[in-house]
Amino acid sequence: MKIKYLWRIYVIVISLAIIAALCATIVFLRSASADHNTLDNLITFVVTILSMLIAILAYHVSVKTYISIDSVNAISRMDGNVMENENYRTGIISIIRHFNETDRINACNQLIGHLEQLFKTNSINSGARLADNIQEMIDVIVLLSFIVKRKNKETDEQDQYNNQIIARIENLMNKIENKVATFEQLSEGSCILIRESVKLLKAVYAYQCYKSGTTNNENVALLMDVRGAMLKNAISRTIYYNYMGLMYMSKATECINKYFKSLNKKNYDILSIEVVPLLKEMQKSSEKDLAIIYLKEAILNFNQAVQTIKDELMWNAFIQYNKARAQYILSLLLQSNDKTWETTMKTAIDYRLKLVMILNDILDENKKTYFQRAFSDQLKLAQLMLIRLQIASNMPFEYNKSIDIGCDEFSRLRHIKNDIETYIKRQTITE
Numbered sequence: 001m002k003i004k005y006l007w008r009i010y011v012i013v014i015s016l017a018i019i020a021a022l023c024a025t026i027v028f029l030r031s032a033s034a035d036h037n038t039l040d041n042l043i044t045f046v047v048t049i050l051s052m053l054i055a056i057l058a059y060h061v062s063v064k065t066y067i068s069i070d071s072v073n074a075i076s077r078m079d080g081n082v083m084e085n086e087n088y089r090t091g092i093i094s095i096i097r098h099f100n101e102t103d104r105i106n107a108c109n110q111l112i113g114h115l116e117q118l119f120k121t122n123s124i125n126s127g128a129r130l131a132d133n134i135q136e137m138i139d140v141i142v143l144l145s146f147i148v149k150r151k152n153k154e155t156d157e158q159d160q161y162n163n164q165i166i167a168r169i170e171n172l173m174n175k176i177e178n179k180v181a182t183f184e185q186l187s188e189g190s191c192i193l194i195r196e197s198v199k200l201l202k203a204v205y206a207y208q209c210y211k212s213g214t215t216n217n218e219n220v221a222l223l224m225d226v227r228g229a230m231l232k233n234a235i236s237r238t239i240y241y242n243y244m245g246l247m248y249m250s251k252a253t254e255c256i257n258k259y260f261k262s263l264n265k266k267n268y269d270i271l272s273i274e275v276v277p278l279l280k281e282m283q284k285s286s287e288k289d290l291a292i293i294y295l296k297e298a299i300l301n302f303n304q305a306v307q308t309i310k311d312e313l314m315w316n317a318f319i320q321y322n323k324a325r326a327q328y329i330l331s332l333l334l335q336s337n338d339k340t341w342e343t344t345m346k347t348a349i350d351y352r353l354k355l356v357m358i359l360n361d362i363l364d365e366n367k368k369t370y371f372q373r374a375f376s377d378q379l380k381l382a383q384l385m386l387i388r389l390q391i392a393s394n395m396p397f398e399y400n401k402s403i404d405i406g407c408d409e410f411s412r413l414r415h416i417k418n419d420i421e422t423y424i425k426r427q428t429i430t431e
Contacts, residue, residue, distance in 0.1 A: 017052050024048045082135045083193045084232045090139045092314045092355075093362055099143070100369045105161065107370035108147045111140065112168050119175045127183055127194070134176065134197050138236055141201060142318070144169065145208045146374040166214060173202055197236055199226045204243050210250075223247050234308040235315070241305035242319050245298040249326050252294035256329075259287035269415075270329060271385070273423050276392045279332040288333060295330040299323060313355045320348035321382050328389055342395070345386045352379040377408060384416045391423055399424070 082088055099114070101107040118133040148169075149162045180194055203222035224247075228240035257267045259282065268275045282288050302323035309315050327341035356379050359372050368376070380403070390397040399420060405413040 014056070017056055020052060021049060082233060083131045083197060083236070086232055086234055086308065088135075088234050089309070089312055090235050090314065093358065095140060095143075096359060096369065096371050096375070097363060099371055100363075102367065102369055104147065104370050108165055111143055111147065112165065112172070115140070115172055116168070116175075119172065119179060127191075130179060130183055131194055131197075134194060134201070135233060135236070137176075138197060138201060138233075138239060141204050141239065142314075143371060144205060145211075146371060148208060148212045148214070162214075166209070169205065173205065176201070192230075193232065196227050196231060197233075200228070200231070200236060200240055204239060207243055207247060207250075221247065238305050238309045238312075238315050238319075241301045242315070242322065245301035245305065245319075245322055245326065248294045248298035248301065249322070249329075252291040252298065252326075252329065255287045255291035255294065256282070259285055259291075262287075269419075271325060271388065271392075272419050273388060273392045276332060279329070280335055282333060292330065292333055295326050295333070298326040299330070302326065313351055313358070317348055317351035317355055317378070317382075320344055320351060321385075324348055325385070328393075339393070339395070341389065342386070342393075345382065345389070349379070349382045349386065352382055355379075377405075377413060380405060380413055381416070384413060384420065388416055388420055391420065 099107060099110050101110050115137055118136060147165060176198055180191065180198055183191060183194070199222075203226055206222045223240070223244050226240060228237065228244065231237045231240055253270050256270055256279070260266070260268060260278070265278075268278070270279070302319050305319045306316060324341045324345035324347075327338075327344055330336075331338050331341060352375070356376050359375060360368075363369065363372055384403070387397045387399050401421070403417070405417060408414055
C-alpha cells in the first residue's frame with residue numbers, strides 16, 4: 001500500500017473510534033441513570049475508552065514501523081541497477097561532448113566538478129542511485145589519466161595545480177567511501193558489488209598516480225585486492241582486466257630494470273630502440289623468468305578484457321595498444337620471431353582512427369575540446385609507437401618527419417618521436 005494513502009485509513013480509524021467512544025458514553029450515561037451501581041459502570045466505561053486509545057496507539061506504531069521498513073526498502077533496493085547489467089556500454093561520444101572545455105585546466109575543473117556534484121550530501125537517496133553514480137565515475141576514470149600530469153615535467157606553478165587536482169580527486173574518493181559506509185548500515189547484502197566497484201575505482205586511480213610518478217609502486221598492486229571476476233557490469237569488468245594487464249606489465253618492467261641494475265646499468269625505457277639488444281641478450285635469471293610470467297599474465301588479462309566489449313571502440317583502442325606492447329616485450333625476452341604484436345598494434349590504430357574520425361565528425365573539428373585533442377594524441381601515440389617498434393625489430397617502416405604531435409600535454413609523443421629521429425640520424429651518419 002502506498003504511504004500517501006495511509007491518511008485515509010487514519011481518518012476512518014479515528015472516525016470509528018470517535019463513534020465507538022460516543023456510543024460507549026451514551027450507554028454509560030443511560031446505565032448510570034437507571035442503575036445506582038455507577039462505580040462498576042464507570043470502571044467499565046474507562047476501561048473501554050483506554051482500550052480504544054491503546055488500540056489506536058498500537059495502530060499508529062505499526063503504521064510508523066511499516067513506513068520505516070518501506071522507506072529502508074526503497075533506499076536499499078538494488079534491483080535493476082547498472083552494476084548488474086552485462087550489456088552496459090559507456091556513452092563516450094556523449095561524455096566527450098559534455099566535457100567541452102578547450103584547455104586542460106578548465107577541462108579538469110569541469111570533469112572533477114561534475115563528479116563532485118554526483119556525490120553531494122543530498123544527491124543520493126537510494127542504493128540504485130549510488131550504484132549509478134559510482135558507475136558513471138568508473139565510465140570516466142580513463143579521462144583522469146589525461147588530467148593528472150607526470151611528475152617533474154612542468155613548472156612549480158603547474159605542479160602545484162596538479163597537486164590540487166590530486167587532492168580534489170582523493171577527497172572525492174573519501175566521500176564515496178563514506179556514502180558506501182552509510183548505505184551499508186541499511187543493506188549489507190546489496191553492498192557487495194558497490195564495495196568492489198569502489199575498490200576498483202581506487203585501485204585504477206592509484207595505478208594512474210603511480211604511472212604519473214606522484215606515488216610509489218606500493219599502490220600498483222591494489223588491483224589484486226579487487227574481486228574483479230564477480231563484477232557483472234561489462235565496462236567494470238573490462239576496466240578491471242585491462243588495468244590488471246597493465247599492472248602485470250609494469251611489474252615485468254620492474255623485473256627487467258632490476259636485472260639491469262644488478263649489472264650496474266641505468267633504468268631504461270623498455271620500449272626504446274636502444275634497449276632491444278639488451279633484452280635479446282638478457283641472460284637466464286629469476287628476474288627474466290618472473291618478467292616472462294608477468295607478461296604472459298598481462299596478455300591473458302588483456303584478452304579477457306575484450307571478451308565482453310568487442311563492439312566498443314574506446315576500450316578496444318586502449319586494450320589492443322596495451323596488449324601489443326606486452327606481446328612485443330615478451331617476444332624479445334623469448335627471442336622469438338613472432339610478430340603478432342604488429343598486427344595487434346595495427347588493430348589498435350584502426351580503432352583509434354575510427355574513434356577520432358567519429359569524434360571529429362560529431363563535434364567541432366575546428367575548435368576541438370581538450371579531451372577530443374587528447375584522443376587524437378592517442379592515435380598519434382599508437383602510430384609513432386608502431387614505427388618505433390618496427391625500427392627496433394628491423395622491419396620496414398614509413399616515417400613522416402613533419403608529423404604533428406598535437407597538444408602532447410605529457411610529452412609522450414615528443415619522447416617517442418625523438419627516439420625515432422635519433423635512430424634515423426645515426427643511420428644517416430653511418431651511411
